[in-house]
Amino acid sequence: MSYKKSLKRAGFLAATVGVLGLMSTGIASAHVTANVYGAQPTKGGYGAIFFRVPNEDPAVGTTKVEIEIKPEYAIGTVRTTKVPGWTAQVTKTKLPAPVKNAAGADVSEVVTKVSWTAEPGNKIAAGTSEFAEFEISIGALPKLDEIEFPATQTYEGNKVVNWNEKAPAGGEEPEHPAPTVKLADKKAEGDHHGGATATDTSEHTEAAAGSDTTARWLAGAGLAVGALGLGVGAGATIRARKAGKGTN
Incomplete structure (x- = not known):
């Protein structure tokens, strides 16, 4: 095969891979997802998580987003960043008795929900061309390989979509999967940055x-x-x- 033909074939393959990548990104972005930009959060540590919420209804916009945090995670601290046009609220639940979190500290209240409500005129617009991102800083994270954040998306007219289905191991992704985040071991993260x-x-x-x-x-x-x-x-x-x- 000539050099020019090799270049043409390589260019065609690269273009095909790019198109497929964009297609897969578009499909994945149709769900409410939990994303991490930068270093992966570690077990027992703190991290920043971004919840991406796309609007999927052609007729009505999104007016409220809720993220559930399981009490067994024993997470005592969640902070939100300001999202223009939205009001954030962090809900804590009193425990019957204090428990130790992943960092070894005693906590008597744990965060169980974070919600964002759109102020008038600030919804995620109807249709399928807009999304919004909501960031939280959270910790101490449990010592698990993966954590779930069941989400509720409320549209105008009180239409509710629950994103709470667990993806089976090795199976097809459910229609409404719960947003998930993988957690890294501290040693693995140190090895990654150190060598x-x-x-x-x-x-x-x-x-x-x-x-x-x-x-x-x-x-x-x-x-x-x-x-x-x-x-x-x-x-x-x-x-x-x-x-x-x-x-x-």
Whole structure:
């Protein structure tokens, strides 16, 4: 296969993968999801979680979003950020007796719900082209591999959609899955930030090799162009000298 054909095939494959990626992103974004931007929250630690809420009804907009936090998570602290046009409320529940959270502290009240209510004129618009994100800072997180945040989305006219279905292991995603977040082990997170993995090293080596090959190719091309320039200049000088002798 020629070099040009290889480039065309590679470009076609890249474009296809990009389109498929956009399609899969669009499909996933149709659900209420819990997202983490940056380092994954750790078990027993604190983290920032963003709840992305898309509007899915063509006729009415979203006016309220509620996130449930299971009491068994024993989470004592949740803070919200200001979302223009929305009012946030954190609900705490008194426990019959204090319990120790994942950080080893005694808590007698735990957060069980966070809700955001749209002020007049600030709903997520009807249709399927808008979404909003609601951020919380939460901790101490339980020592689990994954935590769930069942959500309730309320539309105008009191239409309610519950996002609370658990995805079966290895099975198809349910119609209304509960937003989930995976938690990392503290040791694993430290290893990730403190040293390169075998994959990182391999990718770095391949990138360095590619850069070195490119640099060598460019250097060789530069030398060839320079040699060509010197040859042209020398030829011009010789012709000029011959022309001068002929004139004399």
